[in-house]
Amino acid sequence: MKVAVIGAAGFVGTRVVADFAAHPKVTEIRAIDRVAMGTAVPKTREIVGDFGEAATRKVAVDGADAVVHLASILGGAAEANPGLARRVNIDATLDLMEHLKQTAPATRLVFASTIAVYAKPMPDPVTDATPFGPTMLYGAQKLMIEVALSDYAARGWLDGVSLRPSGVMAREGTDAALKSAFMSRLFWAVARGDDMVLPVAAESRTWLASVTNVARNFVRATLIPKVGPITAMTLPALSLTFGELVAALHRRFPESPSRIAFAPDPETVGLFGEYPHLQTAAADALGFTRDHDADALVAQSLT
């Protein structure tokens, strides 16, 4: 099986490519990104370029049996540059779908959507029937593509599925454009013994998944024989309070001198700290999984 990963040099993309490389069914990987991955990966041909350009798109996906589309302008980066966000998140993504429809409509397209499609405040629990109401630009754009891809899938124009991961842990380094960056920084702060002040309360609840878990779910979505009839779904995730998360981090690093304080910022709490419980029947039925518990989340987030 030949697969293409768009956004291959990113946090999730790197792991998806590595998982494909280790999978016996996958014979060839095209890894597309604007930046180089930096490390050679077995079976993998790197393509450095913009998937929004027709020539790059063609080289990237022609002949692939499945495409994982992770490239996106996210969160605060989209808010800061709406024109770029439209070009990448809408125009180029619709162009990709149209290209695949016209050249290889049997292609499995696994699209990375987001839990930012939901309205705030969220009902408790969130289920597959929870209505949408994105408040961030990229959430609205991801929802637009979900609508388009579900339509393509229902018509047989593409074998498409949209997956909504929760906060993916634990990205190394800081990315100021991502308002959610403090969550990943927390993991590394405790691991390295640094102090940190969190902009949420100990009781604030959020949805988390390790990068190991999320990559595994994207690989699964690529390889299972059939998705549908539901073709857009929230992936399973752990619903944890930050207090529970900090406790798990200290269990993992009992020697860490790191002191974690809470100084809740209302906007940040509203964005990332008021999540309810989560039911993911559609994703569960397809065999997608969450991290087993907070301790597993911590272990799988720092590998």
Added chain:
Amino acid sequence: MKVAVIGAAGFVGTRVVADFAAHPKVTEIRAIDRVAMGTAVPKTREIVGDFGEAATRKVAVDGADAVVHLASILGGAAEANPGLARRVNIDATLDLMEHLKQTAPATRLVFASTIAVYAKPMPDPVTDATPFGPTMLYGAQKLMIEVALSDYAARGWLDGVSLRPSGVMAREGTDAALKSAFMSRLFWAVARGDDMVLPVAAESRTWLASVTNVARNFVRATLIPKVGPITAMTLPALSLTFGELVAALHRRFPESPSRIAFAPDPETVGLFGEYPHLQTAAADALGFTRDHDADALVAQSLT
């Protein structure tokens, strides 16, 4: 107040322009369409061109206080030409929104969406909380723009609102591209004394609104001081069986020799004959109305 109507030469557009012309608050109307309207209308400047082209768009909307956007590739026409449908329904509409955001973010943009955003079968009743699941291409594209416009409105990028009219009665002449055309033809068949075989059952239920009523609602959406916080809503409509509709048509034209027979076609019944009851709390709260009853619908559809 200066208004622009995009899609001004169409069935609804012509009536919206006429209603604006008769309204004392409206001082200037720009009527934009690819085809000429054919009749001069007071206060109205006609602009023949494609709103997807930047120069036409600029001439059409710059300086307008409100824009009514009715131009679209609908129903079977979109299915037959998906490339054109994307260009008009998505790309050009997003370009219009972006142009208004950048030049005049206070502009009221009234966007014509569709009840084709709902999944079939529909729950009974349909309410403002009913989830979406379009099955036709233009329904998916209209929903994508609803999502984008609600996002623009929430940010103050535009003063936007999406309205979903039901089947608008009664378009004269036949348009083979519209699978719903038989409904309008029924009105004219009884009015003219022609026989007709309907592809639905007497018990089949649908949602209908007269062009008079729909134009009035679009004009209202343009002129009321404030819309929101809900910025996408289904307009009130009559939920009628075709048997009830035929009876009302015969009451209106008691001398008509027209014989109406029913020969249900499953696909047509599924598309247009299995509607439930309809509750439109959000639209009701803003003063939008339905036709009073079947007799009023008939009278207002043939004016």
